[in-house]
Structures are given as C-alpha cells and as structure tokens.
Amino acid sequence: MHKYLLTLTSFFLSYLFIFFYFFFSLEKNFKDNFKFPKTAAFYKYYFQHIDHLRYRESYKNKIITDELIFNYIKNQKEGETILFQGDSWIQMINDEISHKKLLISGLENYSKIINAGIASYSPSLMFKQYKILEKDFKIFPNTLVIYIDQTDMGDELCRYKKLIQFSDKGEIISIPGETFPYYRDVFNLHEAISLSSIEHGNTNKFIKTQQLINYKIKKALIRSKTILKISLKFDNHNLVKCKWQVIENYKKNLSKEDRIYLIKIFKSFFSYLEKKDYLRSIFVVTHPHKLQLTGNNQTIDISDIVAESIMNYKKIEHINFSKVLKKKNLYKKKDDIWLQDSIHLQRDEFNLFLSEILSRIN
Numbered sequence: 001m002h003k004y005l006l007t008l009t010s011f012f013l014s015y016l017f018i019f020f021y022f023f024f025s026l027e028k029n030f031k032d033n034f035k036f037p038k039t040a041a042f043y044k045y046y047f048q049h050i051d052h053l054r055y056r057e058s059y060k061n062k063i064i065t066d067e068l069i070f071n072y073i074k075n076q077k078e079g080e081t082i083l084f085q086g087d088s089w090i091q092m093i094n095d096e097i098s099h100k101k102l103l104i105s106g107l108e109n110y111s112k113i114i115n116a117g118i119a120s121y122s123p124s125l126m127f128k129q130y131k132i133l134e135k136d137f138k139i140f141p142n143t144l145v146i147y148i149d150q151t152d153m154g155d156e157l158c159r160y161k162k163l164i165q166f167s168d169k170g171e172i173i174s175i176p177g178e179t180f181p182y183y184r185d186v187f188n189l190h191e192a193i194s195l196s197s198i199e200h201g202n203t204n205k206f207i208k209t210q211q212l213i214n215y216k217i218k219k220a221l222i223r224s225k226t227i228l229k230i231s232l233k234f235d236n237h238n239l240v241k242c243k244w245q246v247i248e249n250y251k252k253n254l255s256k257e258d259r260i261y262l263i264k265i266f267k268s269f270f271s272y273l274e275k276k277d278y279l280r281s282i283f284v285v286t287h288p289h290k291l292q293l294t295g296n297n298q299t300i301d302i303s304d305i306v307a308e309s310i311m312n313y314k315k316i317e318h319i320n321f322s323k324v325l326k327k328k329n330l331y332k333k334k335d336d337i338w339l340q341d342s343i344h345l346q347r348d349e350f351n352l353f354l355s356e357i358l359s360r361i362n
Contacts, residue, residue, distance in 0.1 A: 018213065019209060019210070019213065022209050022212055022213055022216075023205065023206070023209045026205065026208060026209060026212065029195060029212055030195055030196075030198075030199045032060065032191070032192050032195070033060065033192055033195050033196040033199050034059070034060055034192065034193075034196045035060055035061050036061075036062070036063045037196075037200040038063055038065060039059065039062065039063055039064050039065065039068075040193065040196035040197065040200055041200075042064075042065040042068060043068065043189070043193055043196075044193045044196070044197060046068075046069070046132070047176065047177040047189070047190070047193055048174075048176050048177075049128065049132065049174045049175075049176060050125055050128045050129060050132065050174065050175055050176070050177070051125060051159070051160060051163060051175050051176070051177045051178070051187065052118070052120070052177060052187035052188075052189060053068040053069055053118065054067070054068045054069070054091065054118050054119070055068075055187065055189060060192075066137070069116065069118075069129065069132065069133070069137075070114055070115065070116040070133060070137070070139070071094065071114070071115050072112065072113070072114055072115075073093070073094075073100050073103055073104065073113040073114070073115055074103075074104050074107075074110070074111070074112060074113040075111075075112055075113075076111035076112065077111065078111055079109075079110065079111030079112070080109060080110045080111060080112070080142045080143070081110065081111070081112040081114065081139070081140065081141045081142055081143075082107060082110045082112070082113055082114070082141060082142065082143040082144070082145065082361075083114045083116060083133070083139065083141035083143070083144050083145070084113075084114065084115050084116060084117060084145045084147070085116045085117065085121070085126045085129065085130065085144065085145070085146045085147070086117045086121065086126070086145075086146060086147030086148070086149070086285075087117065087118065087119055087120055087121045087122070087147065087149050087151070087152070087155075088117070088119040088120070088149075088344065089117065089147050089149060089287070089344065090115060090116070090117025090147050091115070091117035091118055091119055092117070092344065092350070093115050093117065093354075094115060094117075096347055096350075098347065098351055099347075099350065099351065099354060102351055102354050102355065102358070103354065103358070106354075106355070106358035106362070107358065107361070107362075109362075110142075110143070114139060114141070116129060116133065117147070119187070120151075120155055120159075120187055121155075122148075122149075122151075122152035122155040122156045122159075122160060123146075123148060123152060123156065123265050123266055123269050124156060124160050124164055124172055124175055124265050124269070125160065125175055126146060126269065127172050127265075127268065127269040127272065128172060128174060128175055130269075130272075130273070140276075140278045140279075141278075141279060142278065142279065142280045142281075143279075143280060143281050143282075143283070143361065144273065144279060144281075144282045144283070145282075145283045145285060145357065145361070146282065146283070146284050146285065147285045147286075147287075148266075148284060148285070148286050148302060148306055149286075149287075149302070149343075150251055150286075150287075150288065150289050150292065150301070150302050150343075151247050151248070151343070152302060153250040153251065153254060153258075153262060153300070153302055153305075154242070154246060154247030154248065154249070154250040154251075155247065156261075156262060156265055157250060157258050157261065157262070158240060158242040158246055158247060158250075159242050159247075160175050161261070163175050163176060163177075163178060170264075170268065171268060171272070172265075172268055172269075177189065177190060177193075178190065180218070180219050180222040180223060180226075182223070182226045182230075182241065183241040183242055183243070191219075194215055195212070195215070198211045198212055198215065248298075250300065251289070251291075251292065251298040251299075251300050251301075252297055252298055252299070252300065253300070254300045259305060262305055262309075263305060263308060263309050266305070266306065266309035266310075267309055270282075270309065270310060270313050270316060271313075273315070273316075274313050274314070274315055274316075279315065280315070281315055281317070281361075282313075282315045282316045282317070283316075283317050283318075283319055283357065283360060283361060284306055284310060284316055284317070284318050284319070285318075285319045285321070285357060286301075286302055286303040286306050286318070286319070286320055286321060286322065287321040287322075287353065288301060288303070288321065288322050288325070289342060289343050290338045290342035290343070291342060292322075293325070301322055303318075303320045303321075303322045303323075306318060306320075307320065317360065319356070319357055319360055321353070321356075324356060328356075330352055330353075330356060331349050331352060333349070337349040
C-alpha cells in the first residue's frame, strides 16, 4: 500500500508539473496558429478533403477564406469563364502585376479569369479541387488550363498516393491532409489546425491546457509507433520522408508500375472533365526544368506521360513546351531564364511562357 501511494503521488506531482508547465507557456505553443477562428475553421474543413490549401506565414494573421483555394484575376458578371489550375507555376501569377495584366489583355473575351494555382498541387489534388470549385463555389469554366509540372511525379507517388481515397468505380473521392505526419516540412499543417481549434474552441485556460496535453500525448504515441514501424522495416513505402531529393529523383528513374499509376490518376481526372458539357476546351500544359534541358541524367519527362494519357480525349489539347522549345526560339536568354531553384522561370521568360499559352487559347 505504501509503494502504491508513493507511485500514485509521484505520478500526480509529475502531472501537476507538466500541467503547469504547459499552462504558463500556453501562448508559446499557439504561436503558429491561425489567429482568426474563421480562417482556422475554413482550413480545418477543407483539410479533411484535400491535402493542403494555399499557405504563407502572413495567412496566420489574416481573415482569409476563399482565396486559400482560388482568386479572381478578373471578375465581371456576364460572359465566358477561364480557369487556371496547377502548382506554384500557376500560383505565382498572383505575385507579379505584369503576369496579371498579360492575362487580362490576352483574354479580353473572358469576363472571369480565375487562378486556382496552389504550390505542390498535382493532378489528384487538382481533380479534388475542381470538384470543390464546382460544388462549393459554383465555378463552371468554359475553358480550363491545367499546368502539370515535372515534380508532380514525385508529389503523386511519394506524398499523395498513400492518402488518396477512391470510390468503387476508381474515381478519386478525397485526398485528406496527413494527421500527425512523420515528415512535417512541406505543407503539413495538421498541428497548426489542431492547436488553432484548441485556442479558439474554449475560453477556459485550464481546459485549453488539458486539451493541449492530450494532443501532445497522442502525437507522441503515434510518432513513437511510426518510428517503431520504420525500425522494424514495416510498411516502409508509406513512411518515406518525401524530401526534395526524393521528389526530384523521379525525373531520373520511374518504374513501369509508377508510370501506370500516374496514367491512371491523369485519366481519372481527364475522364471527369471530358463529360462536362459546359467545359468547351481543355489545355494541358507541360514544361521541362533546367536540368532536363542542360543535363543528361533527368531523362524522364512528364510530357510523355501526359501525351499518352490524353489520347482519345477530344476536348484536350496538349501544349508541350518540350516540343515548343525545340521548334521556337522562345527564350532569348537561354542560359539565364531560371530562378535559383532551376525549376521556375524568371519574370520576363514566364511572361513569354504565358503568351505562348494565350496564343493557343485564342
């Protein structure tokens, strides 16, 4: 009985120490939260359906909802609508006035120009995003431009393959964000969402503290289980850290099985789009990265996979810049057209890239 009481007392004192440690450092744990409940609730809702939305540090301190998914570059009441989907290549249109002006002047026949680009979006996420834009925001474009990046191979195969939920017919239902992720460096906002819910969900600091402790305990248990699986080499494929080197490596080596999977994802998206009566034309755009043009070890070009995937789709036109650059002297400064990441184009070259797309649309 004495030992039992001593153990119980030790446990209770340890708990009190932990409780008051988190009680007095509560705000420190909430520093990365979304500070406005409306923004946090919006992100939390869609996190259950799609891996991530737009995110920047400044979003933590803003009331922002719809623009986490899309934004209007031009928005007039009547007329045609054009929607741009893709990853950071499309999202970066928002960062330069010259890009926006180019679209507005080059797409005069469209009353609505919508940018739905989100960094690290690949076709499976674009597919789910498209459904969200249809269902929740009543966006029904007449023309669709989809940019598919070379890194989409790695994003699909390493990041999203383990998260995708399919219907019995093989159609993508959702790609929910990863909870308590093992690798947390890229768009893994589960903790910020969870702690934001705690911060905004209750005014009582004691209750918030206990909820925070509960979260920390659950997180520790799940991560310990994950580390154990890795150490025992169990389910290693789903526990790979999708570092940049891993994502990039798919441009060097792609198995037959992975290629078939990518084509399956692409066709699932394209088949859905092809059935939409309101959607008149679809342009799928691909562009090589620097090392695919200047090196010899990144030989896998997603353009080839897209070309195979779009066969028999009447509405789809492939704007393949791997071929365009062989035919046209599009970029005058061939040695200095890239940003430091060797993936994205400099501002002037990006405008030439957009101009080429606009010439095909018109």
